[in-house]
Amino acid sequence: MHFNALPALLMNRVPSQCAVCRSWPSAPVCHACMARFGQPRRRCRTCALELPELPELTEQTSQCARCKRQPFGLDACFAALPYAFPWSELVSRYKFDSQTGWASFMASTLLEQPAVRAFLGQLTAQDWLLPLPLSAERLAWRGFNQAWELTRALLRQSACRASADTSLLLRIRHTRPQSELKRSARLENLKGAFAVAPLRTAELTGRRVVLIDDVMTSGASLLTAAGVLRQAGASHVSALVLTRTAPT
Numbered sequence: 001m002h003f004n005a006l007p008a009l010l011m012n013r014v015p016s017q018c019a020v021c022r023s024w025p026s027a028p029v030c031h032a033c034m035a036r037f038g039q040p041r042r043r044c045r046t047c048a049l050e051l052p053e054l055p056e057l058t059e060q061t062s063q064c065a066r067c068k069r070q071p072f073g074l075d076a077c078f079a080a081l082p083y084a085f086p087w088s089e090l091v092s093r094y095k096f097d098s099q100t101g102w103a104s105f106m107a108s109t110l111l112e113q114p115a116v117r118a119f120l121g122q123l124t125a126q127d128w129l130l131p132l133p134l135s136a137e138r139l140a141w142r143g144f145n146q147a148w149e150l151t152r153a154l155l156r157q158s159a160c161r162a163s164a165d166t167s168l169l170l171r172i173r174h175t176r177p178q179s180e181l182k183r184s185a186r187l188e189n190l191k192g193a194f195a196v197a198p199l200r201t202a203e204l205t206g207r208r209v210v211l212i213d214d215v216m217t218s219g220a221s222l223l224t225a226a227g228v229l230r231q232a233g234a235s236h237v238s239a240l241v242l243t244r245t246a247p248t
């Protein structure tokens with residue numbers, strides 16, 4: 001992995017011990033732990049679920065069975081890490097302990113993937129990178145939006161020319177945490193949760209949008225937001241997430 005983000009991380013007072021195995025001195029996560037827990041996996045191109053390793057990657061084998069049966073609602077979806085030990089713990093720690101310096105580590109881990117780098121590299125200033133918004137209540141409580149920190153770090157660390165914005169896509173309704181709900185209740189919980197800023201829909205007409213978030217489980221939030229963006233005229237909606245749950 002690239003460790004050129006390290007000085008910025010240190011300035012943000014992220015400990016120089018490996019956050020997983022506590023070896024020291026080290027990068028935020030040491031080489032051994034990245035090799036053990038952070039190996040890239042083959043993933044479905046539209047929902048980022050892990051795919052079985054097959055000798056050849058073809059159009060036929062680049063999607064999971066579910067996405068082949070029924071279009072998923074995203075034009076493309078990329079994930080860097082499994083939402084499992086140790087990444088799930090690190091993501092929670094980052095969210096709840098306001099360790100915003102972790103955003104640089106997350107961005108560099110995503111950018112390690114050539115496909116992510118290529119995807120971001122072909123975007124233009126007409127395209128949007130939009131962090132999945134938090135409700136005003138949650139933002140006030142947490143003090144920062146982890147998805148926006150990740151978006152900013154991605155722009156800092158890559159040659160991506162897309163425009164980023166936090167007030168184009170809004171979360172207008174505070175909802176129960178998705179993690180408390182069964183899969184079937186998640187989409188229902190999110191009805192009316194997102195909206196495009198009034199008077200700004202023209203900025204989405206015919207545009208490509210990439211949604212950014214730290215965790216993707218069922219994908220209900222991303223799909224609901226994608227639906228709202230398409231309704232407002234976006235031509236393509238994709239997603240870039242740090243972690244993705246394993247297939248169930």
Ligand SMILES: [Zn+2]
Pocket residue numbers: 018019020021022023029030031032033034
């Ligand atoms: Zn380690």
Ligand SMILES: [Zn+2]
Pocket residue numbers: 044045046047048049063064065066067068072
């Ligand atoms: Zn899929």
